[in-house]
Amino acid sequence: MTEQYWVGDFFIDITRNQITQKTQSQKIPPKALAVLTCLAKNANNVVSHDEILSQVWPDTVVTPNTLQRSIAQLRKALGEHSQSYIKTHAKQGYSLEVEVRWQAKLEDAATIDAVTNDALASDTIDKEVVSTDPIAKNKETESATVKQPSKNTRLIAPLLALAVLAVVAFNVLMPSPLNLEIAEFNSLTATDDKEYSGIYTPDGKYVVFQRYSEKVCRNNNIWAKNTKTKQEFQLTKNMGSYGSHSFSKDGKTLVFIDSNDCDTPINQKQCYKLMSLDFERALKQPQSPSVLVECKNSRIARPKWLDNNNIALVQEFSNRWKLTSYSVKENKSSVIYELEEGNIVYFDYSPKDDLIALTRIHSDGQQYLDMLKPDGERLSSHQIELPKEIPGNRFIYPNFTPYPSLLIFSTGRQLFTLSYDGKISNISLPLNEPISSPIFHPTESRMLVIKGHYDSDIAMMPLSQMTQLESAQNLSQLSNTYSIMERSIQREDNAQFQPGGELIAYQSNRSGRNQLWVTNNDKALQISNFPLDTFIYEMDWAADGKSMLINANKELTRLYLDSHAETIAFAFPIEKLFQWHSEDNTALVLARINGVLKFAELDLNNAEYKIMNDKKVTWAGKSEDGRLIYTDQMEQFWQSGPVEDQRIEALVTQGSDNNFIIKDNVIYGINADFQLWSYALDDKTFNIIGNMPEKLDYITDINQTDILLTMRIAAKKEVAEIILAN
Template sequence: MAKQYWLGEFFVDLSRNQISQHTQSQTLPPKALSVLTHLAENRGRVVSYDELLDKVWPNTVVTPNTLQRSIAQLRKALGENSKTQGIIKTHAKQGYSIECDVNWSDSARAVAAENDNVAQTEEMSADIGDIPPQQDVSYSVSQQTVKTTLDNKKTHSAYVWPMIIVALLIASFALFRSQNTASDLKLRELNYLTATDNKEYGAAYSPNGEYVLFHRYFDKVCMNNIWAKNASTLEEYQLTNERGTYADQNLSPDGKRLTYIKEEDCTKPITQNTCYKLMSLDFEQALLEPQTAEVLLHCQNSAIRKPIWLDNQHIAMMQREDQYWRLIRYSTENKSSSNLYQIEGGHVFNYAWSAQRQLFAVNTVKNDGEHHIDILYADGSVKSSHPIKFPDNSPRLLKLHFQFVPNTEHLVLNYAGQLFSLSENGEVGSVDFPFDTNIGGASFHPDGSRVLLIKGRYDNDVARLVLPKLLENEANHLESLTGKTLEVSVFERSIDSEYIAKFQPNENSIAMASGRTGSEQIWMFGDHPAKIMSNFPRGFYIRNMLWDPQGTELLVLADMGLHLLHPNGDKTRIDFSHMVTDVFHWDAESQSVTANIRVNGLRKLVNIDLNTRDYQRINDKGVQWAAQSQSGALIFVDQMHRFWQRGGIEDTLIEPLLEQGSSKRFVIENDVIYGINRDNQLWSFDLKTDSLTVLGFVSPDIDYITDIRDGELLVTLVASEKKEVIELSVAN
């Protein structure tokens, strides 16, 4: 079968899993291209669904949805949809056919090569970097070649020696580049390891590669159990005997002890600092039946996360006693810990461990505010430290996730929903990836031949909720709420994320953020169909937005920076020296913004002067959400979801709201706070009279409140949150 062919004006290159048009190329899953190729081979007839399934997925049980997903991927790459079918045509209840010309001639290769010169040049350059580190580069010259006359030697020496010197320089550069730049990874065949209605996260191989360990969450709930799946038979085993708030499971090198972090019940109100426990269970016994774990370490005054076994007696983990995280080593034998790595005036965000190379890779943010990769020896001493050199216009993220690639000197970086290769010197390279869906959680098989990823879609909708009319008697009102849930009305729906809807002042329109185009953008919805208003680069995440009082401009927090979005769609990025992680209030008249920023990795609530670009600190209490009332009162929620009102000398705790906090945010209208507690009760609190009123029960699917106007709330709903564990083979 030909590896390349023309489909109308599109060039299909099966060797690269790409479809190209002019200079634009898109990478598709191999199975989708197999579907396209079989249709192209049978141009002129309708190919049935069963024939396609048998041809592309032989001896495999798959659903028709799998084929439909491949067709949808192909149509997207070919610029079509179900309504415009100029290339792939659907024949109801029969199958599909190709409706354009197919060219299998050799000339297709020549024309494609001409159009693909730049890509080939880049590949050749990248291949230089694929020479393994410290590999000998030798050149053999036959006896016959060097057997020349003295005159020929003189004649040829002027040409031969420069060529030899150039060759040696190229070889030296190749060796240097292989050690100091990111290697291009190629990921190929895709396998789905889980396919449930639940949400699976945190997948990792066991040290011997025989099992895949992962967390299985319950529908839209933060509780989970830890599971194992046999990588060969795909048989599943529940390891923990009861659900809990678990994270960061890791198996000891001998495969006997499974450790993980357990936090307080995430469904209950927070009444004290979160308690963390390092748990351990017998993995071999858990494969027979779920086990009750024992507590290895109980932390009440510090936070711990990400335990990784270094050997069968020692565990590395991150610990925070004040505001800063550090890397520690814990001895299971002596029940004691020692410091491995911390930064004065900086922040440790994440780390990875290579048992093969006995090295740590630590993601830090230092005084310069930039992400660094610090390579440490097993004892915590520093081997190297370099800033991470992201490509131009890359989105800014707070915490990076990376893993060592076995049998190489490189790492893989999971960044902005995509994969990149990363060198120890901070160089970021490309990964040849078979699809463009957002993915996360890369974890390699011990032999480096496969990698686990988490794939799925987080689907949000925006909705309206009209506040109920209260009965005069509060007892009668509460009785009338029993068994009833206040209705929400979704007003804009897609299969992607719609969120943070905001009423436009003085208009009937609503602004919202949406990822329906493949990138996060601002959309307007009202008496007209929804239309796009921004053009943020792919990978930028929109955290919040605020209208000016006239409803003419939007202050948008995207990519941890502030942007002014003008009526004509133009935007202006506000130059500010620190990352902005939340924005709560915008006084357009004084050009003052209340926001959370990061200073040396630490979160601070501040007022930013947009005129001078200076900021004034308000507090360091780890504010989760804040809003300002019409009378100027600043209300904020801390890490324990307690409500506070800012005062002139000290902040005042709002005691009637001690049991009403949650992660669902709050809004203020006419000096009345509206929020949702952990029991899914919608409540109001009058700041003038200190009166608390339960308004009704709401759906647990409400993620958070985003705005209020004239007794009507805007909320973000969780429509679905499905995550699956997938496995890809590493081609190189």
């Protein structure tokens, strides 16, 4: 069997389970490569599902999802070329629509090092010219090439002409990418607090937003600001955990979600209430919102008031979201849209067009845009074609624009449009700092965005000084108990000690991009080179301290200290990387498998996975002796057992939204009172070690003498308005 071949400009090496483009190589699961080889042998022809299954998985019963997973792995590896290379034929199979060149043929021609020039050379040189005289041969070749076109050349010429005409026609018929010019970029809420979720009132006279106090960072009030007079109004009487909001068509009523701890939790700690507020009365005096409906066993989010006076929102059951419609008048709800496979990502509503735009992730890992009527009728459905500027696992959150058939979204420092048929274009708009949530004014050429940054530092605290925190009364006293290791005016966090070494790895935005850095307490060095708008979620050292596994843009990358990086191919987005066991190359992850979040153990050698349980796991890790520890959405700690998992009773009141750490069979965590505690798994000993600073974000690592912390310095977010040139 041929073990090396080319697919377009990708070099496939089956012996190494590797795909290489230029100098970038990726490891691909063997079964996925076998699927690619099957398609390559039948290039430009449809290969049925049954034929692929019989060749790749002979004498083995597998589900159709297994083949879909391999196709998704291949598409991820091929990146921007995936949609043009691998074609899906509904209810038939797949085809590989690209030139395939087999390595054996290239070796016979002795042109391995110049493979990209072979096709051009064979088409432009007349192979009938034969001479033993080098000079004569050159002359004859020149004559044949210039004056007597070969058969291939004569065929190519009209094809090239047709191609040029096609390009011209395409450019004439297709609209040009949207170019926006900024006339003004103004801050609307430049305060010491944090502001989010800015929207316009239906008449455009007010901007409504949430304001979080720096002192009470988890709760907020809803405010309004007159766009002409700049006068501000507090709308809600008391603070709450208020989410995004929406106006009724007449602009008189505001609806939003309030989430708080349930009085008597059943299977989730948070209860969700759909609230309403009389906007006109609130402008005169802050009001207490009214409860429309309360959900204790499901999550609800993103209410949107429809023109039919119902409220559309997404509701989650068992990790799967549905788009529902709630009737205020009848006090009942009905399903607008739900999926048997995959999951809903986001939706927006256009009152002007009475239209819903919904993005979803399919079971094959691809994102789709569905355009719906409010009654659920699907008008169109198209796969979203992500350009190279956007990582393959980045979810799309588009909002409507005043431009025909165009939505808009941000990835941070880049703005994009999304057409109703799934095409993405980059907007030519300079952005000097990250923005999010672009919302257009209902009638004018302006839009709201959220801008700002998060500033946190890395601190180290000796465990021997923990007792000093018990008597500390203010920040100046607390600052004597820890030292700042790394700081900038940007985000620094997730610091971890190097196993067996002196380095500390951490992530930072100090270079303008989210990157991985290492320091030896004297000199800091950036070792990653991720593209613009990359977000690093989690990371973990290898046991030998020579590399790290990083969850960046929801895919795993192994990064070495010399900056060499290897992408780990996996068919599904990685939402959280809990822990990496480099010895057997497995990882505990929260993955979005077929669109649904699953707690799984991933074998990085072959990209196979095992579902650990069906609980909503928030954090997890294994002890040195292999015991699985995890927390659920009720902030309870569980330990794996021989028959069933056991709740750790000593930690029932110690859970919080901070992650925990396991070192030497001891669990370390932070409770809701900002106390650092430890629990020894061997002798079941529980201890309160000491109080922690209130500006602590979370603990990130611990060794025999010190603990690493992420300290919150400032969280600056504000509502800004971009005024566009006419």
